[in-house]
Amino acid sequence: MPLLSVENLHAGYESGGRLLRAVDGVSFAVEPGETVGLVGESGCGKSSLAKVIMRLVSPASGRVVFDGMDVGGLEGAPLKAYRRQAQIVFQDPFASLNPRQSIADILTAPLAVHGLVPRGERLKAAGHALERVGLPREAPTRYPHEFSGGQRQRLGIARALILSPRLVICDEPVSALDLSIQAQILNLLARLKAELGLSYLFISHDLSVVRYFADRVLVMYLGRIVETGSWQSIFARPLHPYTRALIEAVPTPGRRRHAAPLSGDLPSARNVPTGCRFHPRCPLATPLCTQSDPALRPLGAGRAVACHHAPEEALH
Amino acid sequence: MAPLIDVRDLSIAFPRATPVRGLSLTVEAGETVALVGESGSGKSLTALALMRLLPDAARIASGEILFRGRDGTVTDLARLDDRALRRVRGRDIAMVFQEPMTSLNPVLSVGQQVAEVVRLHEGLSRRAAFARAVELLDLVRIPEPRRRVGDYPHELSGGMRQRVMIAIAVACAPRLLIADEPTTALDVTIQAQVLDLLDALRRDLSMGLLLITHDLGVVAEWADRVAVMYAGRKVEDAPFETLFGAPLHPYTRGLLAASPRLDAGQHYSAGALAEIEGSIASAAGEEGCAFAPRCPNARALCRAAVPALDAVAPGHLVACPVTTVAAQREARHALAFG
Numbered sequence: 001m002p003l004l005s006v007e008n009l010h011a012g013y014e015s016g017g018r019l020l021r022a023v024d025g026v027s028f029a030v031e032p033g034e035t036v037g038l039v040g041e042s043g044c045g046k047s048s049l050a051k052v053i054m055r056l057v058s059p060a061s062g063r064v065v066f067d068g069m070d071v072g073g074l075e076g077a078p079l080k081a082y083r084r085q086a087q088i089v090f091q092d093p094f095a096s097l098n099p100r101q102s103i104a105d106i107l108t109a110p111l112a113v114h115g116l117v118p119r120g121e122r123l124k125a126a127g128h129a130l131e132r133v134g135l136p137r138e139a140p141t142r143y144p145h146e147f148s149g150g151q152r153q154r155l156g157i158a159r160a161l162i163l164s165p166r167l168v169i170c171d172e173p174v175s176a177l178d179l180s181i182q183a184q185i186l187n188l189l190a191r192l193k194a195e196l197g198l199s200y201l202f203i204s205h206d207l208s209v210v211r212y213f214a215d216r217v218l219v220m221y222l223g224r225i226v227e228t229g230s231w232q233s234i235f236a237r238p239l240h241p242y243t244r245a246l247i248e249a250v251p252t253p254g255r256r257r258h259a260a261p262l263s264g265d266l267p268s269a270r271n272v273p274t275g276c277r278f279h280p281r282c283p284l285a286t287p288l289c290t291q292s293d294p295a296l297r298p299l300g301a302g303r304a305v306a307c308h309h310a311p312e313e314a315l316h
Numbered sequence: 317m318a319p320l321i322d323v324r325d326l327s328i329a330f331p332r333a334t335p336v337r338g339l340s341l342t343v344e345a346g347e348t349v350a351l352v353g354e355s356g357s358g359k360s361l362t363a364l365a366l367m368r369l370l371p372d373a374a375r376i377a378s379g380e381i382l383f384r385g386r387d388g389t390v391t392d393l394a395r396l397d398d399r400a401l402r403r404v405r406g407r408d409i410a411m412v413f414q415e416p417m418t419s420l421n422p423v424l425s426v427g428q429q430v431a432e433v434v435r436l437h438e439g440l441s442r443r444a445a446f447a448r449a450v451e452l453l454d455l456v457r458i459p460e461p462r463r464r465v466g467d468y469p470h471e472l473s474g475g476m477r478q479r480v481m482i483a484i485a486v487a488c489a490p491r492l493l494i495a496d497e498p499t500t501a502l503d504v505t506i507q508a509q510v511l512d513l514l515d516a517l518r519r520d521l522s523m524g525l526l527l528i529t530h531d532l533g534v535v536a537e538w539a540d541r542v543a544v545m546y547a548g549r550k551v552e553d554a555p556f557e558t559l560f561g562a563p564l565h566p567y568t569r570g571l572l573a574a575s576p577r578l579d580a581g582q583h584y585s586a587g588a589l590a591e592i593e594g595s596i597a598s599a600a601g602e603e604g605c606a607f608a609p610r611c612p613n614a615r616a617l618c619r620a621a622v623p624a625l626d627a628v629a630p631g632h633l634v635a636c637p638v639t640t641v642a643a644q645r646e647a648r649h650a651l652a653f654g
Contacts, residue, residue, distance in 0.1 A: 178354035181354075183576075212576035212583060253533065
C-alpha cells in the first residue's frame, strides 16, 4: 500500500473574483521509502500541491489518502495526528525560522504541541535532533541569525524530523543555498532517509537536482501532471514535449550556445489554454491538441504521459 | 590592442571590512567572461564598482578600472568624477540586474523607461525616443512591441520584465554589458531564452559581456573565459574548456564535483555527492589562503601567506601554491620523459 496516495485532486484560490485552479486533477502515489521528485516551473502548482497534502489548504475535490486514511476532511485531533506524520521543509531557511525564538524553542515547540516527550526531556531531544543534522549539541541557546544559510536549512530539517514523521515534503530545500552547501544538504537528506526510513516528496525547479535525488519523477505543468516515470526513464527518454524542453533548457557543460527549446511565456493559471494546456508552446501541436485535453495515459513500466502525440507504449 | 576593460588590483573597502582584494580582470570586445562565486565572494560588489555604483559606505580602496572608449582612449573609471561618469554609465557600460521587478520603476510604462535612456544619452525628441523604444522592445524579442510599449512592469511576466531591462541596457549600444545573475530569478525555459538573447546581442553589437553567476552550467555553455572568486579574491582564471576540462584550484574542483549534473551518471542511491566542508564564513580572519580552512590539500604554507596567482599555462591562472608546484612538476616530468 502506498504511504501517500493523491487521487484526482483539485484545489484553487479565489483571485479577482475568479477561481484560479492551482491543482487541477492530480493523481500520484508515494511508496514507503520512496523519493518522488516533482518538477515544474513557477505557477505550475507544485507548492500549492504541497500545501494541500499538508492540509494547510483544503482540497476542493479529490482525495489525499495517507496510510489508508483520507485526510482531506480531517479536523481537530485526527488532523493533528496526521500532521505529526507528514512534515515539510521549506525553501527559505531565513523566512521559515522565527528570529525571536531560540533554537531550543524552535525544536521543542512541536514536541510540546503534540505532547510527545515529557517536558524535562525535551531539551535532550532537541540536542539529539541537532546532532542528527550535523549541528553542535550546544546550539539550543542560540538564535537563527547566528547560523549560516546551510546551517539554518539543517535547523529546518531538524524541526521537521523531531516529530519522527514518515513523509517529509521538501519544497525547494536547496534552491536558496550556495552550490558548495547544496551538496551538503542533499547528502544529509539522503542519509536521514536511509537511517530513518523516510519517504520524500521532493519539489524542485532544478532538473539536475531532481535527476540526482529522485527515484520517480512527476512533471507538472499548469496544475496537471503531464508525465511520470522512473528517474532513469524520464531523463533517458522523455516522452512529453514539455519534459523534453525542460531537460533541453538546462545549460550543460559540453554544449555551446544552443537555441532555447521553447519560445513564448508560461501561461497563467488564471487563463488556462483550451485543449492540451501546453499546446500554445508545443512544437508538436496539431488541431486536435487545441480542442482535446489529453489524459495522463499509462504506458506500462511505471510511465504515464498526457500527450496526444506520445508513443502508445513505453520503450524500455 | 588594449582590452575593453582592464581591472587592475582592485580592492573595495567598507569601514570594517575589505570584501574585494587585489582583483584583476579583463574583458575583450565581443568576449563573454563569467565571474563565478558564491554569496560573499565579492562578485556583485565588483560589478557595482565597475559601474561606480558602490553603496555609500563602500569605496574603491585601491586599483584601476581602465576602460577603452569608442575613440580608443583609455580612461580610469575608478578616478572619474560624477559628471564624466554620467556620460559613460548607461551609454558605454550598462548593467542588467537579477531582479527586474525591483530595478524597474512601477509607476512608469516600460516604453517611458526605455525612452528615457535614449533621450538622456542621445538627445532624441520625445516622439523619436518613443519610436526608438518600440524598436528596442522588438530587438529584445518582445512580441507585439507596439502594444507592449504602454504596459507597466506589473503587467509583464518575469521574463518579459528582464527583456525590458536588457532593452534599457543596450539602448545606446554599450561596449560592455554587465549582467549580474540575469537569469537566476527566471524559470528554466525562460532562462534559456534570455541567455540566447544576451548572446545574440553580444554578437550583433560586438559588446563585451561580463556575466556574473553562480550557475556553472550557464558558465560552461555561454562563457569564453571564467574567473572564479572566493572570499573577495580571484582564485582561478581560465578559458572555459580548461576550467571544465582541467580545473586546478581545489575550490573550483570542489564546486564542479559538488554539482549534480544532468549528463552525469550520479544518483543518490549509488553514492553521496562530493562535499566542500564548512562554509565561506571560515574565511574571516584567515591570514593565508581564504579557502585553506575548507581545503582538503591545505598545508602549513597555505596558512602563512595569501597565495599569488601563477600562470600554469597561457591564459590559465591559479592561486594555489600546492597545485601549481604539482602541475609544474608534472609538466617538467612530461618534458623530460615524454
